[in-house]
Amino acid sequence: MLARRIIPCLDVAGGRVVKGVHFETLRDAGDPVEQATRYDAEGADELVLLDISASPEERRTTLEMVGRVADSIFIPFTVGGGIRSVADAGAALRAGADKVSVNTAAVRDPSLVSRLAEHFGSQCVVAAVDVKRIDGRLAVVVNGGREETPLEAIAWMRELEALGAGEILLTSMDRDGTGSGYDLDLLRSAASAVGIPVIASGGAGNLGHLAEALEAGAHGVLAATIFHFRGSSLPEARAFLRERGYPVRP
Amino acid sequence: MIAVVDYGVNNLKSVVRxxxxxxxxxxxxxxxxxxxxxxxxxxxxxxxxxxGSRNLAETGLGEAVREAAGAGRPVMGICLGLQLLFETSEEAADARGLGLLPGKVCRFATALHVPHVGWARVDLTQAGRRHAMLGPLFGEAPRFFYHVHSYHPSELPADSVLATGEYGAVFPTLVGQATVIGAQFHPEKSQRAGIELLDAFARWHP
Structure with missing residues (x-):
């Protein structure tokens, strides 16, 4: 039996953890290594670090930081943001990542997903999908949400699974940073459309939202705001979910 | 001193840490x-x-591991390292492992998605509860360990299966015989439960 995962996410820019609302208005949320160490000590099931740096200058420090984070935790570690090639992914894995997450680059060239799966195994490949509701359509957006694509989210996730992605990290841009809860309809559609795990992201504002996402079929729940700013702790989250009958680690 | 065998595969530094x-x-x-x-x-x-089996053979490290086990020293395999303690695997029909454990390595036969990835609950068997390294370690609370694998140990004698996981069907995930033990999961990625398991191995006097 697999435990459902609670996954804190560190959005990193310029060497700092930041967090925004709808991918914008970033505020500082601390040092990546300190945050990672704390989340590991509190029993996070996994850690995701997404480099959302706006410039190559900011980005230059990321691999070194990935190494320092990897050296301070004992849980699976996913790194994303700016991974465009097998070589980029290899560098992140050598620095200490266990999985890499691809998003914009996979939309531009879907064969990247299958090449990564061939090189490193599908367990290494997380396909991140950012979704925005536009005129009733579930549109895939890329480039940090700045660019709309013609892709329809559910069809795109099916394709990602066929290309060899090991799991889907599904972010609702509409809910990101709002604390208003995950987009449960989107989650339900995704979880029933693909056979690989779907991780819910975007919108968690309280512990009840985590339970709702698991109920909707998510294998794991990713959250940043509630753990960075809202005073919810991971042990509290685990206890809350366990009381409601979800299989989580002790 | 614990020797962590570097035979040219990934995931070594985190084990040392x-x-x-x-x-x-x-x-x-x-x-x-x-x-x-x-x-x-x-x-x-x-x-x-x-x-993995080619690397172990070409470097002479495989023979050295076999000698250490033959001399009665504790040997532990992790994930592929565990699988290489068997003689054969369905993953590479012509390759030969070290043959330190009875049985073989088989691919998951399940309709579920493979590889099996995630925190799986691990339950000791009767043999596991009697095992000097594992018995004292596992209390009443369930233990979860991080698994990433498409193949798993199979066809072992019952007293060599020390703990099992379940994914479509029950599979052996801690196995051992005499001074040799192996984990199909990654203790180095399993937080406190994993650090405690490695600690138990470091203190084990079979």
């Missing part, structure tokens, strides 16, 4: 002599059985 987190000294080594003379030996690894 996890041993160190438990207060133990461990050295990554490519030197068969260091493996032969170590107090205990750890064979980690991620990757393909065929490639």
């Amino acid at each position: 996890a041993l160190e987190a438990g207060g133990h000294r461990a050295t990554l080594t490519t030197d068969p002599e260091a493996v032969r003379t170590a107090d205990r030996v750890l064979v980690p690894g991620v990757g393909n059985f065929g490639q």
Whole structure:
């Protein structure tokens, strides 16, 4: 039996953890290594670090930081943001990542997903999908949400699974940073459309939202705001979910 | 001193760090002599059985691990490192592992998605509860360990299956015989439960 995962996410820019609302208005949320160490000590099931740096200058420090984070935790570690090639992914894995997450680059060239799966195994490949509701359509957006694509989210996730992605990290841009809860309809559609795990992201504002996402079929729940700013702790989250009958680690 | 065998596969540094987190000294080594003379030996690894078995043979490290086990020193395999303690695997029909454990390595036969990835609950068997290293470690609370694998140990005698996981069907995930033990999961990625397991291995006197 697999435990459902609670996954804190560190959005990193310029060497700092930041967090925004709808991918914008970033505020500082601390040092990546300190945050990672704390989340590991509190029993996070996994850690995701997404480099959302706006410039190559900011980005230059990321691999070194990935190494320092990897050296301070004992849980699976996913790194994303700016991974465009097998070589980029290899560098992140050598620095200490266990999985890499691809998003914009996979939309531009879907064969990247299958090449990564061939090189490193599908367990290494997380396909991140950012979704925005536009005129009733579930549109895939890329480039940090700045660019709309013609892709329809559910069809795109099916394709990602066929290309060899090991799991889907599904972010609702509409809910990101709002604390208003995950987009449960989107989650339900995704979880029933693909056979690989779907991780819910975007919108968690309280512990009840985590339970709702698991109920909707998510294998794991990713959250940043509630753990960075809202005073919810991971042990509290685990206890809350366990009381409601979800299989989580002790 | 614990020798962590570096035979050219990934995922080695984190094993050393996890041993160190438990207060133990461990050295990554490519030197068969260091493996032969170590107090205990750890064979980690991620990757393909065929490639792993070739690397172990070409470097002489495989023979050194076999000698350490033959001399009665504790040997632990992790993930691919565990699979290489068997003689054969369905992953590479022509390749030969070290043959230190009875049984073989089979692919998951399940309709569920493979690889099996995630925190799986691990339950001791009766043999596991009697095992000097594992018995005292597992309390009443369920233990979860992080698994990433498409193949698993199979066809072992019952007293060599020390703990099982379940994914479509029950599979052996901690196995062992005499001074040899292996984990199909990754203790170095399993937080406190994993650090405690490696600590128990470092203190184990079979």
